Amino acid sequence: MAVTFENRSSPRELVSGWSAVLFLADGLNHCNARVVDSSVGGLGLTLEEACSALKVDAQVVINIKAQHRQFSRKVRIVWMQSESSRLSVGVALIDHVGITPQNHQLDVQSLRIDPATALKLPANIAHRQKVLPFIELDGLAHVVCADIENDAVLTVLQRLLRKPVCLWAADPVQLEAKLKQVYGNSRQAFQAPAATPAAQAPQTANAVNTGDALLYSAYMRQASDIHIDPSYNGANVRFRVDGQLELYSHISSAIYTELVSRLKVMAQLDIAEKRAAQDGRFAHQFVSGSRRIDVRVATLPTKYGERITMRLLAVQTESLTLENLGFDPAHKAMIEVFLRRIQGLMIMTGPTGSGKTTTLYAAIRMLLEERRVNIITIEDPIEYEIDGVAQCEVDSADKVSFSKALRSILRHDPDVVMIGEIRDKETADIAIKAALTGHMVLGTLHTNSAAATVTRLHDMGVEPYLVAAALRLAVAQRLLRRLCTHCRIARPLLEIEAISINRPELAGREIHDPAGCIYCGGKGYAGRVGLYEVLELREDWARSVADGEGENELVQKMRASGMKSLLDDAVDKLLIGMTSVSEVVQIASSW
Numbered sequence: 001m002a003v004t005f006e007n008r009s010s011p012r013e014l015v016s017g018w019s020a021v022l023f024l025a026d027g028l029n030h031c032n033a034r035v036v037d038s039s040v041g042g043l044g045l046t047l048e049e050a051c052s053a054l055k056v057d058a059q060v061v062i063n064i065k066a067q068h069r070q071f072s073r074k075v076r077i078v079w080m081q082s083e084s085s086r087l088s089v090g091v092a093l094i095d096h097v098g099i100t101p102q103n104h105q106l107d108v109q110s111l112r113i114d115p116a117t118a119l120k121l122p123a124n125i126a127h128r129q130k131v132l133p134f135i136e137l138d139g140l141a142h143v144v145c146a147d148i149e150n151d152a153v154l155t156v157l158q159r160l161l162r163k164p165v166c167l168w169a170a171d172p173v174q175l176e177a178k179l180k181q182v183y184g185n186s187r188q189a190f191q192a193p194a195a196t197p198a199a200q201a202p203q204t205a206n207a208v209n210t211g212d213a214l215l216y217s218a219y220m221r222q223a224s225d226i227h228i229d230p231s232y233n234g235a236n237v238r239f240r241v242d243g244q245l246e247l248y249s250h251i252s253s254a255i256y257t258e259l260v261s262r263l264k265v266m267a268q269l270d271i272a273e274k275r276a277a278q279d280g281r282f283a284h285q286f287v288s289g290s291r292r293i294d295v296r297v298a299t300l301p302t303k304y305g306e307r308i309t310m311r312l313l314a315v316q317t318e319s320l321t322l323e324n325l326g327f328d329p330a331h332k333a334m335i336e337v338f339l340r341r342i343q344g345l346m347i348m349t350g351p352t353g354s355g356k357t358t359t360l361y362a363a364i365r366m367l368l369e370e371r372r373v374n375i376i377t378i379e380d381p382i383e384y385e386i387d388g389v390a391q392c393e394v395d396s397a398d399k400v401s402f403s404k405a406l407r408s409i410l411r412h413d414p415d416v417v418m419i420g421e422i423r424d425k426e427t428a429d430i431a432i433k434a435a436l437t438g439h440m441v442l443g444t445l446h447t448n449s450a451a452a453t454v455t456r457l458h459d460m461g462v463e464p465y466l467v468a469a470a471l472r473l474a475v476a477q478r479l480l481r482r483l484c485t486h487c488r489i490a491r492p493l494l495e496i497e498a499i500s501i502n503r504p505e506l507a508g509r510e511i512h513d514p515a516g517c518i519y520c521g522g523k524g525y526a527g528r529v530g531l532y533e534v535l536e537l538r539e540d541w542a543r544s545v546a547d548g549e550g551e552n553e554l555v556q557k558m559r560a561s562g563m564k565s566l567l568d569d570a571v572d573k574l575l576i577g578m579t580s581v582s583e584v585v586q587i588a589s590s591w
Helices: 123-129 151-161 172-183 207-221 253-266 329-339 356-370 402-412 425-436 452-460 464-470 495-500 539-546 551-560 566-575 581-589
Strands: 018-023 030-038 042-047 059-066 069-083 086-094 131-137 140-145 165-168 225-231 234-241 244-251 278-285 292-302 305-313 344-349 375-379 390-393 416-419 440-445 471-483 489-492 510-513 525-536
Touching: 018 042, 042 069, 059 489, 069 489, 069 510, 123 131, 123 151, 123 172, 131 151, 131 172, 140 151, 151 165, 207 225, 207 234, 207 244, 207 253, 207 292, 207 305, 225 253, 234 253, 244 253, 253 278, 253 292, 253 305, 329 344, 329 356, 329 471, 329 525, 344 356, 344 425, 344 452, 356 375, 356 416, 356 440, 356 471, 375 402, 390 402, 402 416, 402 425, 416 425, 425 440, 425 452, 425 464, 440 452, 452 464, 452 471, 452 551, 464 471, 464 539, 471 566, 471 581, 495 581, 510 566, 525 566, 539 551, 566 581
Parallel strands: 140 165, 344 440, 344 471, 375 390, 375 416, 416 440
Antiparallel strands: 018 030, 018 059, 030 042, 042 086, 059 069, 069 086, 131 140, 225 234, 225 305, 234 244, 278 292, 292 305, 471 525, 489 510
8 A cells, every 4th residue: 555645744554354334424425445554543444335425524423343342533635646456545534523722611520530550640739839640641741730831840840751642621610639549648648559550560569569559440440340361461450340351560570479379368268278269259449548459359260360350339429419420211100100119029130230220239239218218138148238227238148148137137027128139039039029018129140131030039939829929020221331521422323233233123213422532531431321221010911910821921011012122222322422332232132
């Protein structure tokens, strides 16, 4: 490919396995291409078929599938060259977001802080200079600063961060609050070592500092899990953020061995036992004293050593409200109507990690705000701490099991009982009988749909007439990544994509794709949104369930009555620009 027409600000890199779709200006036509090379500012493409609608200097939207990532950008056609049956095209990326330090004041509370960048700066300097490095993109370190005109601060930052620095303005009050959140209240607050890139293991760090750094960085990154995977030359550390695993750092074999022992001691596990899986937990208080996280630890022996997985259990519950979880207004209304009752059973269903417990906590917060009730929960483990709720944790030694705790709880005059998971017939029986004797019971169950709740309870051995009498709501839930509202980009839905989500009639409708900006750290996504399917067991439907009617008949009634499925909810959120088609495909593939 000739490159004499290119005017690139950075070297190009050859790529393989990347494909692209160019959406022409009218939005109705498109052409397929293969990405040959890329740079910070542009792409080189090859089109197998001629496309007469493409013109030099034309601006189009391009959707790129790059191995494990799919995103869209606006581009300008810079040059075109025909080569036998192929057409080579060079495009320059256009900043469609339009956010620059000159025209924009950052909303600090909306930033996704990258701990690998923020923790390169000592806490005392960050507090004194009122600066917060938050992300490195395209070779630049982006820093929120109280005074972006201060050249002395810029010089200090470039020396410490060892990169060119871009300063951003922000509200001083917001910046001060964020500095305290990241670095602590004191200038002598805990300073976690910065992450090192893969293949550059820290040589001088010790296990204590490394462990504290990982926990602190995961807390800042809002990760749900930390994975430490040993290999022949050390261990890779990965964080699960918004449901996706991302590589954080690589640690040497010596540090890994010490770190495993350190974490096992904290979790009260047997450090001498290396050939059996173990489970434990601990609470970790950061040195600043204002933040604490609960951590659940699991070990697994592998070829190169013990694999460690840590689940970070949040302790902040202020944002746990039904309004913030993404409920459709009709679904939210049905749940609120149920919560204003005094008895009955509501079951949340879905796979592990789909947010079932989070939704139940939001329901409990609504109950606490609206009326005075005695609420007792049985959980394994306690994921959130809520004031005014008696929370009982299941004991791994089986001294406190779900069924034993539930039997005892009913003697404590509860108004509301929450069961972390209905696992067996005994627990299900007690839960249903509690719901029939004047208690509101909230619980979770592992099924794929709301209607499958009835089948699952039947399989456990619960009589159909008891299910019909007690069950009032069954709610299926999933989580999808939420598009960043600052950088999402519109384009038409392709016919093949519409077919892949079982909605061929939607081909050509406007949807949005991730792009990437400083707010989302170049990811294109910021947080997650819930998908819901709500089955309200009406009186006539309950009679049918008591007569032995199963899941298939319930699904048919739900569709005939217009109740939305999980896929319907996903498609609705796709069309309003809340999520992307690649996320919705995950739901459609299991439907």
